[in-house]
Amino acid sequence: MARKKDTDYAAVSARLRVLENRLLTRERMEQLIEAREDAECLKLLADCGYPEPAALTLPELERSLAKAQEELFADLERSTDDPDVLAVFRVKYDYHNAKALIKSQARDVDAAHLLVAGGRYDPQTLAAGFQSGELGENVSQTFQNAVWAAKDLLATSTDPQQADFLLDKACYEEMLAHAKAAKSDFLVGYVRRTIDSLNLRTVVRALRAKRGKELLDAALIPGGTVDGNTLSFAKPAELPRLFPKELQEAAAEGVALLDGTGSMTAFERLCDNAVTRYVQKARQVPFGVEIVVGYLFARQSELTALRIILSGRLAGLEKETIRERLREAYV
Secondary structure, eight states, X not given: OOOOOGGGGHHHHHHHHHHGGGSOOHHHHHHHHHOSSHHHHHHHHHHTTOOOOSSSSHHHHHHHHHHHXXXXXXXXXXXXXXXXXXXXHHHHHHHHHHHHHHHHHHHTOOOGGGOOSOSSSOHHHHHHHHHHTOOOTTSXXXXXXXXXXXXXXXXXXXXXXXXXXXXHHHHHHHHHHHHHHTTOXXXXXXXXXXXXXXXXXXXXXXXXXXXXXXXXXXXXXXXXSSOHHHHHHOOGGGHHHHSOHHHHXXXXXXXXXXXXXXXXXXXXXXXXXXXXXXXXXXXXXXXXHHHHHHHHHHHHHHHHHXXXXXXXXXXXXXXXXXXXXXXXXXX
């Protein structure tokens, strides 16, 4: 596929710029946190374009957010002809479902309530194929290989985390492949920085737990801007200079954690915010694939923020605890 011109995105860019006005801003997050009544929360959800739940309960909330996500992908499928761009944001739901199916079978429990929509593959069809041992020709070979390998690994390994590591590597391998197929340097940069963010967390956790190179070799995800072998041998003080500028503050906080002076909450928030700051560059572009990527990222980040705020309210968490868990908003 030839690289599309920025002008090919003029119409969809203009429409998404209008839709960005409905995105969840930090001010709207605060309104949700401070709302005294559930009715206020429901109205704010409606103002952001979400189907109004029948009641503010976790099941109703999940149904509303899941429906909004399905509508998001359906809308962008109609208005763009870039399946690889959308796939970058859909792959993770397929691998979430794979983990749910594999672990549920190992525990002899039903996975139905754990499956989520939004991936490339219908969850029920995927579940039926997993049970039959035939995932089907429409399922990518990378996904199939990872699913069966992880299933076998979980059955034989004393460390169930190893199966997760295997699936995570396959997930980001597919995300990066779709980004490259879309011929968008910006989208490739997003995936690489997402991998960097995850790998930085892994390195800091491994160093804090005094776990060795064997763990890092198993857990580090290939494809980031920093080579995994470099990270495996890096000294803590070297970490900030290894990563792209968006992640240097997070890396410095990670080093502080190792010295006993940092905050894990602040460190993880900085890791996530670094990816957001990279994607926010799309807001400086008048039209192009960057705007589609930015809007997809913003909506998925928004879903996460809504779950944090509303599930936190339902659980009776302190307002400050909810705020500490929130990440930087795209807008």
